Structures are given as structure tokens and as C-alpha cells.
Amino acid sequence: MSPLRYIENVVTLQLDAEKCIGCGMCSVVCPHGVFAIEDRKARIVERDACIECGACAGNCPVEALTVKAGVGCASAIIHGWLTGGEPNCDCGGSC
Amino acid sequence: MTTNSCCPPQLEEDPGCPPAPEPAACCADLGDDRPGYKLWPFVCAWLDNPAGRVPQVATRLTVADITGRWQMRWGFGRTRYSIAPGLYAIGRASSGSPVLVTANYKMTFDILRRDMHDHDAWLLVLDTRGINVWCAAGKGTFSTEELVRQVQRTRLQERVDHRTLIVPQLGAPGVAAHKVPKACGFKVVYGPVRSSDLPRFLESGQKATPDMRRVNFGFIDRLVLTPVELVSMRSQILWSILALFILGGIGPEIFSLSAAWHRGSAALASGLLGVVTGAVVVPALLPWLPARSFAIKGAIAGLASGFLAAMLFSTALDWINSLALLMAVAAVSSWCAMHFTGSTTFTSPSGVEKEMRQAIPAQAAALLVSGLSWLAGAF
Numbered sequence: 001m002s003p004l005r006y007i008e009n010v011v012t013l014q015l016d017a018e019k020c021i022g023c024g025m026c027s028v029v030c031p032h033g034v035f036a037i038e039d040r041k042a043r044i045v046e047r048d049a050c051i052e053c054g055a056c057a058g059n060c061p062v063e064a065l066t067v068k069a070g071v072g073c074a075s076a077i078i079h080g081w082l083t084g085g086e087p088n089c090d091c092g093g094s095c
Numbered sequence: 096m097t098t099n100s101c102c103p104p105q106l107e108e109d110p111g112c113p114p115a116p117e118p119a120a121c122c123a124d125l126g127d128d129r130p131g132y133k134l135w136p137f138v139c140a141w142l143d144n145p146a147g148r149v150p151q152v153a154t155r156l157t158v159a160d161i162t163g164r165w166q167m168r169w170g171f172g173r174t175r176y177s178i179a180p181g182l183y184a185i186g187r188a189s190s191g192s193p194v195l196v197t198a199n200y201k202m203t204f205d206i207l208r209r210d211m212h213d214h215d216a217w218l219l220v221l222d223t224r225g226i227n228v229w230c231a232a233g234k235g236t237f238s239t240e241e242l243v244r245q246v247q248r249t250r251l252q253e254r255v256d257h258r259t260l261i262v263p264q265l266g267a268p269g270v271a272a273h274k275v276p277k278a279c280g281f282k283v284v285y286g287p288v289r290s291s292d293l294p295r296f297l298e299s300g301q302k303a304t305p306d307m308r309r310v311n312f313g314f315i316d317r318l319v320l321t322p323v324e325l326v327s328m329r330s331q332i333l334w335s336i337l338a339l340f341i342l343g344g345i346g347p348e349i350f351s352l353s354a355a356w357h358r359g360s361a362a363l364a365s366g367l368l369g370v371v372t373g374a375v376v377v378p379a380l381l382p383w384l385p386a387r388s389f390a391i392k393g394a395i396a397g398l399a400s401g402f403l404a405a406m407l408f409s410t411a412l413d414w415i416n417s418l419a420l421l422m423a424v425a426a427v428s429s430w431c432a433m434h435f436t437g438s439t440t441f442t443s444p445s446g447v448e449k450e451m452r453q454a455i456p457a458q459a460a461a462l463l464v465s466g467l468s469w470l471a472g473a474f
Contacts, residue, residue: 007449025272052445077447
């Protein structure tokens with residue numbers, strides 16, 4: 001079965017190839033195979049598989065990656081709208 | 096099996112635990128059975144160490160562990176299913192044994208010790224307030240700071256002669272691996288996504304295959320998450336029941352109890368059909384339903400099940416009540432399916448927000464059409 005895919009062309013992931021040192025950490029931590037390392041540089045090969053978890057950006061030692069990280073959860077986003085704060089997955093640990 | 100009134104029951108044939116000691120030794124060994132403290136049943140012995148004793152945990156789950164897991168799956172007591180953070184030992188953990196970092200959600204801890212059956216390892220349990228690794232990493236409780244704090248608090252550098260922490264890959268959103276060595280002298284190696292791959296990962300010199308690094312979300316993975324979705328909606332469901340029975344009584348006689356009962360029950364059945372379609376059928380059929388948006392998947396499934404219900408009760412329903420049924424099931428199913436995004440492993444916040452902005456007005460409109468047709472159908 002092909003992997004489950006979500007809405008296309010929405011993710012905020014950005015890679016600055018100038019800064020990248022090709023350490024490969026992003027491809028280690030990514031749970032959806034978004035990155036490949038080619039010619040000692042990271043490249044985004046599966047942009048639409050990105051879930052914006054923020055693991056790659058947080059583990060990039062040279063801050064070559066940016067992403068508006070958060071949880072892909074409707075309840076969390078509604079919570080954010082209602083409270084005017086950040087989306088918060090405050091569901092008593094049920095998520 | 097030796098039993099002694101002052102000793103905890105020994106778990107038989109558990110290679111993770113030492114053989115049952117002599118009764119006298121056992122009682123003498125209960126130095127940590129202090130007034131006001133209760134020993135967890137999974138602690139089967141204590142390992143002595145100059146830096147402090149460490150509880151050794153069983154690698155075989157008991158009936159209580161398994162019923163506890165079922166309670167979590169059905170949403171009972173989820174906010175207090177945690178264990179004390181700190182250091183635990185599996186097997187005869189020694190200075191050369193690997194250190195596995197995990198969360199203090201008991202279900203996570205249980206699965207980890209079960210999967211490490213027959214191995215020697217240290218478990219460094221972070222305080223994630225009883226939340227699993229991935230969610231805690233997203234919330235920021237499974238973090239670089241907490242990792243460093245537990246390394247220092249447990250005096251880990253005095254217990255092991257290597258300087259490697261194996262952190263679950265799904266903890267990576269909360270941990271910056273390159274900042275850990277400076278803070279506590281240990282380096283981070285990201286382990287596999289699933290604890291069941293840990294033995295293979297350790298045996299291959301701490302190397303993960305691409306397969307170990309991917310998150311899957313199969314049929315069973317999706318289905319086990321549906322009960323807790325239903326339970327989390329219980330208060331919305333109860334308030335809806337009350338509203339439906341009150342509105343159901345409105346009719347030509349202003350308010351009728353028998354109409355409240357009959358029309359209220361019919362409306363309730365439609366609503367529950369929508370809930371079951373959106374919160375159980377959609378997750379089960381997720382890859383096979385058309386569209387990427389969960390709200391649209393839910394609406395399609397809701398229209399289908401609403402249509403089947405309308406056909407089944409075609410003799411009892413006129414066109415306006417059939418319309419009410421169809422719109423109600425579609426709207427409720429779409430809403431519930433949209434909320435399943437939070438349980439999945441492949442949705443991005445940007446995508447969820449986009450679909451919600453489009454779907455919520457449509458869901459509200461469908462519900463309004465349904466409600467008006469239903470009320471009009473009484474006259």
C-alpha cells in the first residue's frame with residue numbers, strides 16, 4: 001500500500017542550501033523521508049510528506065532549516081483560535 | 096514459586112529478573128519499602144551501585160499492565176498513567192550497557208521493557224507528565240533541558256563508562272542533539288521509531304535501517320485510536336442528546352412529549368450514525384476514501400451512510416426528513432473525521448488549518464439545513 005498522503009503545497013519547511021554542511025541529521029530524524037543527502041548537501045525530496053514536527057530544524061547544527069512547527073491536530077488548532085494563543089494539544093494526554 | 100507475606104510476588108521465569116531469592120534475603124532486600132511509599136509491581140529487584148540503587152524492572156508484562164493499557168485505549172484515567180522519572184535497569188545492566196531514553200507514560204515504559212526482553216540496558220525515564228514520547232516532544236516536555244536534568248540527577252556519568260544516550264527518533268522534535276554534549280558530556284544517537292526494532296538496532300552497532308526510521312500508520316494502528324476519540328466526544332454527545340430531545344418535541348401542538356421521544360430518537364440515531372461514520376469508519380477506511388482532506392473524506396462517507404439509512408427507512412421518511420438525515424450524517428461525520436487528524440501520523444498543522452477554514456463553514460451550513468428541514472418536517 002502506498003503511504004498515506006496529506007494536503008499538498010502547504011508546508012512551511014525551508015532549506016537554506018548555502019548554510020547546509022551535509023551532516024545528514026535532518027534525514028536521520030525525519031519520520032517521513034522528506035530529505036535525501038546528495039553531494040554532501042541535504043535536499044528536500046518529499047516536501048508534501050512533511051508534517052512540520054520541527055525535528056529537522058531543531059537538530060540542524062547550522063540552522064539551515066526553518067519550519068513553522070506544530071501539531072497537525074484539529075482540536076489543538078481550534079483551541080488556539082478560541083484562546084488566541086498557540087495551537088495547544090491540551091487534550092489530557094489523549095493525543 | 097516462593098511466597099512470603101512480606102515479599103512482593105516474584106515473576107516466574109522472567110529472564111529480565113533474578114531468580115526468586117531466599118525469603119530472608121528477600122525481606123532484607125526491602126530496604127526501599129518505606130512508610131508512605133508503594134513499590135511498583137514491575138520492580139523485581141535492586142541493583143546496587145555507589146551512585147545509588149537502581150530498580151530492576153521485569154520484562155514480562157502482567158495482567159494488570161495489559162488491563163491498564165486497555166483502560167488507556169478507552170480513555171480512562173489517562174491523565175494519571177505515569178511512573179516516577181529517573182533511572183531503571185533491565186536485566187543485569189552494567190557500566191557498559193546502553194542507555195535508552197524514554198517518557199514516563201506507563202504504556203510507553205511497559206512496551207519498551209517488554210521489547211527489551213532478554214537484554215541488559217539502562218532506561219532513563221524523562222518527566223513528560225505521563226505523555227508519550229512523540230506528543231511530549233511536540234509539547235516541549237521531552238526536551239534537551241529535561242534530558243540533561245535527568246542525566247545529572249541520576250549521576251549517569253558515574254554509572255556507565257561510555258557517553259552515549261539512545262534517544263527515540265520521535266523524541267527529536269523536542270531535543271537538539273548537538274546541544275546535549277556541551278550540557279552534560281553525553282552524545283545523542285537517535286534510535287529507531289519503534290521500540291520493537293531496538294534489539295536489532297543495538298545488535299547492528301546502533302545503526303538504524305531506513306525502515307526503522309519511518310512512521311507507519313496501518314489498519315490496526317488506526318483502529319486502536321478510535322475508542323479514545325469517541326470517549327473524548329462524550330460531553331458533546333450528551334449535550335446534543337439533550338438538545339435533540341427538546342427540539343424534537345416542537346411541532347403543531349407547540350410541544351409534545353411523544354414527538355420529543357419519537358423525533359428526538361430519530362435525530363439522535365442520525366447523529367450517532369454520523370459519529371460512528373466519522374470517528375470509526377473513516378479512520379478504518381482512510382487510505383481508500385477519496386480526497387486528501389479529512390473533512391471531505393468524512394463528508395463522503397457520511398453521505399454514503401446517510402443515503403443507506405434513508406433507503407432503509409424510506410417508508411417512514413418523507414423527502415424533507417430524508418434531507419435532514421442526509422445533511423446531519425454528512426456534517427457530523429465530516430466534523431468527527433476532521434478531528435481524527437490529531438490522531439494520525441502524517442498531517443501537517445498548515446494542512447489541518449487549511450482544511451478547517453474551508454470545512455467548518457460548510458459543516459455549519461449543512462447542519463443548519465438539516466436542523467431547519469427537521470424542524471419543518473414536524474409540521
